[in-house]
Each structure stands twice: as structure tokens, then as C-alpha cells.
Amino acid sequence: MTVMRAAMLRAPGPPEQFEVTEVEIPRFGRDEVLVQVRACGVSSRDVVERNGTYRRDVTFPLVIGLEISGTVVECGQDVPDLRPGDHVCSKAFSSCGQCRLCRTGRETTCSRRRPVRGGYAEYVVLPWDALVRVPSGLPFEETCGLGPAGGVALNAVRDVARVTVGETVLITGATGGVGWMALQIARLSGARVIAATRDPDRRSSLLEAGADEVIVIDGPDFSPQVRTLTDGEGVDVVVDTVGSPVFGSCFNSLAVHGRYALVGQLLGEEISINPARIFFKRASLLGVGSVSRAQLADVVDLAARGQIRPRIACTLPLDDVVRAHHLVERSALFGRVVLAPSPSASTE
Ligand SMILES: [Zn+2]
Numbered sequence: 115m116t117v118m119r120a121a122m123l124r125a126p127g128p129p130e131q132f133e134v135t136e137v138e139i140p141r142f143g144r145d146e147v148l149v150q151v152r153a154c155g156v157s158s159r160d161v162v163e164r165n166g167t168y169r170r171d172v173t174f175p176l177v178i179g180l181e182i183s184g185t186v187v188e189c190g191q192d193v194p195d196l197r198p199g200d201h202v203c204s205k206a207f208s209s210c211g212q213c214r215l216c217r218t219g220r221e222t223t224c225s226r227r228r229p230v231r232g233g234y235a236e237y238v239v240l241p242w243d244a245l246v247r248v249p250s251g252l253p254f255e256e257t258c259g260l261g262p263a264g265g266v267a268l269n270a271v272r273d274v275a276r277v278t279v280g281e282t283v284l285i286t287g288a289t290g291g292v293g294w295m296a297l298q299i300a301r302l303s304g305a306r307v308i309a310a311t312r313d314p315d316r317r318s319s320l321l322e323a324g325a326d327e328v329i330v331i332d333g334p335d336f337s338p339q340v341r342t343l344t345d346g347e348g349v350d351v352v353v354d355t356v357g358s359p360v361f362g363s364c365f366n367s368l369a370v371h372g373r374y375a376l377v378g379q380l381l382g383e384e385i386s387i388n389p390a391r392i393f394f395k396r397a398s399l400l401g402v403g404s405v406s407r408a409q410l411a412d413v414v415d416l417a418a419r420g421q422i423r424p425r426i427a428c429t430l431p432l433d434d435v436v437r438a439h440h441l442v443e444r445s446a447l448f449g450r451v452v453l454a455p456s457p458s459a460s461t462e
């Protein structure tokens with residue numbers, strides 16, 4: 115067996131640019147792993163890599179897809195902790211393990227980090243560092259997004275914002291991939307969770323997922339609603355997965371000594387703020403990015419114990435890749451859109 119099916123991009127463009135075709139199965143090196151792809155989430159990075167907006171390390175022809183889960187087929191001789199047959203999921207970047215940043219617990223900013231790609235195919239070769247073993251009982255559809263969504267949420271809530279028992283946390287974009295997981299992890303941390311969304315139809319789902327309160331955004335500043343819910347004090351922590359459109363509301367919602375964790379920016383626009391407002395409030399503005407291998411392993415444990423659960427909107431065969439990208443681009447669905455490049459993705 116030397117060939118596989120893959121959704122190839124020969125140039126940037128609209129979703130119709132994908133061509134599902136037969137290509138060579140890639141070869142693996144000493145520190146790499148050949149994985150049979152059972153599920154690959156369609157992420158917003160996939161969309162901007164496809165349409166040409168994201169150009170870093172992008173050369174065509176290209177197979178994209180970074181939210182990968184599947185089964186290990188073969189391992190290079192230097193792979194320390196994975197074996198054929200293991201179920202694995204990926205993070206969005208691999209790191210070198212050697213540089214100063216990697217050696218000081220800051221691998222997400224590794225100077226030699228490489229983006230994970232290639233999940234829109236039956237097989238992919240990845241550095242072992244980008245993969246974490248998952249229990250075989252977890253569905254591939256659910257594990258594929260644990261790194262880019264759950265891992266980033268854990269990084270934001272537990273390790274950057276350091277949410278703790280009794281605090282109040284505001285989460286924006288709470289029905290998005292990261293927001294959905296951040297809400298569950300903040301709740302697990304013992305915090306009171308206020309979830310913000312623009313869609314009133316999603317209120318009940320957010321409450322079921324663990325939100326204590328839900329704010330439906332219907333104007334330019336929703337901070338009065340947050341103030342009302344917090345006896346005028348505001349929240350201890352904001353986990354913001356939306357960015358500039360809600361920055362003003364979020365900062366106004368922040369209590370004195372509050373921590374503002376910036377996780378996402380959906381648009382290109384700037385924000386402005388009088389610096390005095392930051393120091394008068396003694397606020398901390400915190401940048402959150404990516405996920406380490408250890409954090410991903412912790413998220414896998416939470417998922418294995420049933421303490422967090424991603425929301426899957428639909429699982430489609432690789433031949434439906436064009437449709438999958440239209441669905442994600444239009445934000446048409448509530449939950450992740452997942453491709454299943456290899457057969458029997460949901461049954462094994
Ligand atoms: Zn490094």
C-alpha cells in the first residue's frame with residue numbers, strides 16, 4: 115500500500131479549490147509517526163490557510179488539517195512513547211524540545227516550532243511531539259479537537275488566568291470551540307461561570323454545559339448585565355475568545371484586580387484604551403497561545419473521565435470537504451465540523 119486519498123489544495127482559493135485525489139503516502143523520519151487519520155476537525159486556521167490569508171510556512175500544493183485523531187500505524191526509531199495501534203490526537207504545532215524556550219516550560223513559543231498539517235487525508239506523518247495518546251474508548255470525532263480547543267482552554271483558564279474556587283469568570287464566544295471547553299473547565303475549577311453569546315437559541319445549551327448565567331449580547335456594551343449579575347463588582351477573570359468587538363464590554367466587566375485572558379481575535383481591527391484605566395483597575399492583561407504536550411495530556415484525562423466534552427455538529431466523509439468548509443465559513447452550525455478521512459471513523 116503506497117497511495118492514499120487526500121484533499122489537495124494546489125493554490126489558495128474558495129472551498130471549491132479542494133481536489134480529493136490519490137497521492138503517495140508520506141514517508142516518516144526517525145522522530146516521526148505515521149498515523150491513519152480517523153477524524154480531522156475543520157478549524158478556522160484551515161479556512162485562512164485555504165483562502166490565502168494565513169501564509170506562514172504555507173506552500174502549495176498542500177494538504178491542510180491540524181485537528182487530527184487516529185491510529186498509530188508505524189513509528190520512527192527515536193519515538194519514545196507511542197506504539198502501533200495507539201489512538202492519538204494532535205496539537206496544532208510541534209516544538210523542538212531543545213531550545214531555551216522548550217527547556218524552560220515555554221514550548222508553545224519554541225523558536226523552531228512547526229505547524230501541524232495534513233489531516234485531510236487517510237494518512238499523515240507527524241513529529242511524535244505533536245501527538246498524545248488517548249484512551250481507545252473515546253470517539254475519534256471528540257478527540258480530534260481536544261488539543262486546539264480543549265488544550266487552549268485549559269491553558270487559558272488553569273495556567274494563565276489561574277482561575278480558582280469561588281471566583282467569577284466571564285467567557286465570550288462561549289458556543290465556539292475554545293469557549294465551549296473554557297466554560298466547562300472554569301466550572302470544574304470551582305468558579306461561577308457567566309457565558310456570553312449572541313444567539314438566544316443557545317442559552318439552554320450553555321446552561322446544560324455548566325454555565326451559571328448566560329448573557330445574550332444585543333448591544334454595544336453588555337457590561338451592565340455583568341455588573342447586575344455580580345452586585346456591581348464585576349468578574350475576577352475574563353476569558354475572551356472573540357477579541358476586539360467585545361474588548362470594551364469585557365474590560366468594563368472586569369473587577370478591580372481582575373485578570374483578562376486574551377485567547378482569540380476574530381477580526382483585524384485594533385482596540386484602544388486609556389492606559390490609566392488599566393492601572394487604576396490594577397488589571398492584568400494576559401496573552402494565551404496554543405497548548406503544550408503536557409497540557410494536552412491533562413485535557414485528554416479530563417475527557418476520559420467525562421468531565422469535559424466537546425460539541426460535535428456533524429461528521430462528514432472526505433469527499434464532502436467543500437461542503438464542510440462552506441459550513442465552517444458561514445458559522446452555520448453549533449459545534450465542530452469533523453471530516454472522517456478513513457472509513458469506520460466512528461465505530462472503532
Ligand atoms: Zn524549542
